[in-house]
Amino acid sequence: MDSKESEEKVRALEFYCGIGGTHFALKKLPTPICVIAAFDINTTTNAIYRHNFPSTKLCQNNIQGLTASALDKFHANLWTMSPPCQPFTLKGNLRGMDDRRCDSFKNLLTSLETMMSPPQWIFIENVSAFEGTSMHTLLIQTLNNVGYHIEEYMLSPSQFSVPNSRPRYYLLASRREKSATYISDIRRSMEECVEGATSSIMEYLEDNDEHVFLSRDKIEKAALSIVTPSSTSSACFTKSYTQYLVGCGSYLSDPNGIRPFSPREVASLMSFPHSFSWPSQVTHKQLYRALGNSVSVIVVSNLVSRLLTL
Ligand SMILES: C[S@@+](CC[C@H](N)C(=O)[O-])C[C@H]1O[C@@H](n2cnc3c(N)ncnc32)[C@H](O)[C@@H]1O
Structure with missing residues (x-):
């Protein structure tokens, strides 16, 4: 020591x-x-x-x-x-x-x-x-x-x-x-524990023009969990988020379409601080996997x- x-x-x-x-x-x-x-x-x-x-x-x-x-x-x-x-x-x-x-x-x-x-x-x-x-x-x-x-x-x-x-x-x-x-x-x-005082998804979103939206085809085929910025709930993000569409976390519907939450947004919904960051070579797939395994x-x-x- x-x-x-x-x-x-x-x-x-x-x-x-x-x-x-x-x-x-x-x-x-x-x-x-x-x-x-x-x-x-x-x-x-x-x-x-x-x-x-x-x-x-x-x-x-x-x-x-x-x-x-x-x-x-x-x-x-x-x-x-x-x-x-x-x-x-x-x-x-x-x-x-x-x-x-x-x-x-x-x-x-x-x-x-x-x-x-x-x-x-x-x-x-x-x-x-x-x-x-x-x-x-x-x-x-x-x-x-x-x-x-x-x-x-x-x-x-x-x-x-x-x-x-x-x-x-x-x-x-x-x-x-x-x-x-x-x-x-x-x-x-x-x-x-706080009963009935849930904040809305809006507070966890990031300003970013680079979001990738899902194609109409994908949305129609799968029974996605879809939430909006004013929703007060979202599904658990698992390590397969975005790899499989169903049962691995919610998707966000905003005026531009339906998209996955970004890794930063998933981290915020898991209460990681804003200081949380990652090396530039880590891919989104790896980040979703790691976050899905985290706490x-x-x-x-x-x-x-x-x-x-x-
Ligand atoms: C459920 S995850 C824990 C995630 C962690 N709490 C976090 O905040 O990211 C389990 C972790 O155990 C690690 N692991 C599994 N078996 C292990 C072993 N035998 N020795 C060392 N690490 C192991 C995996 O690589 C994985 O990162």
């Missing part, structure tokens, strides 16, 4: 960091949080992460290879993670814990049980279908064994005034002296804020 890192109250390890949605959420909190290291295997998302957080140590490692002793050496007291969600989705074959893409997550859980000093706090995000899977059961069992008090949530940014739906499973875990008891109770709201910054910041009080 260098002297600056040791001064910070919260020292975080960001696993499966992607483009850093969680890091942006941590930066919104009043508590100074130092991300000691971030881990992801994907070269494109890592280029975007590095562009936004050049001074954070970014490890292009397979998380599966991290040992308990290596993790202990970071002296982190907060772990954040958004493990791969494909094992729990229809498109990913629903193989759950038997899917090889869960191996790195299982490795982190095994390490937690054998570490000298496991982190005080753990934050986990995943798709809503994660709840009730064998991996969910293993996660809860492991956290219980290591003595974590657990809170679980199912929340969407639409509950925080943002006109976008992204229902996700979240887990907050805080380590206690005595062994913990788990009571299954997924919360569907939190104090910070709602406003939901994560509210949850981590609560986690640090547990």
Whole structure:
């Protein structure tokens, strides 16, 4: 640990960091949080992460290879993670814990049980279908064994005034002296949620003459989710947005036609700050993919804020 890192109250390890949605959420909190290291295997998302957080140590490692002793050496007291969600989705074959893409997550859980000093706090995000899977059961069992008090949530940014739906499973875990008891109770709201005060899409649009509009043919063939600037909702943007027209996010109808939201607009609907940017060589297709895999910054910041009080 260098002297600056040791001064910070919260020292975080960001696993499966992607483009850093969680890091942006941590930066919104009043508590100074130092991300000691971030881990992801994907070269494109890592280029975007590095562009936004050049001074954070970014490890292009397979998380599966991290040992308990290596993790202990970071002296982190907060772990954040958004493990791969494909094992729990229809498109990913629903193989759950038997899917090889869960191996790195299982490795982190095994390490937690054998570490000298496991982190005080753990934050986990995943798709809503994660709840009730064998991996969910293993996660809860492991956290219980290591003595974590657990809170679980199912929340969407639409509950925080943002006109976008992204229902996700979240887990907050805080380590206690005595062994913990788990009571299954997924919360569907939190104090910070705002009922009925949703802003309109208009506030998230960018002035840009370069928008590409959909052809009449495409619009007529597909049952698109279409919203207008005055709409107060939009569908969840997935990694296949614009690759597949249906079920991957909404399209915008304005006086000039119907068009996809730009990557910047998708980022804004996911509450990324205006400072979020990317290297010039990253294509729109790559950006949609990375954003579709990322998190709602406003939901994560509210949850981590609560986690640090547990
Ligand atoms: C659901 S995304 C998380 C996105 C992230 N929260 C963000 O804000 O962009 C999962 C990420 O895990 C990474 N990943 C999957 N398996 C991995 C492994 N074994 N080791 C390291 N990274 C992995 C993927 O490259 C992907 O970026």
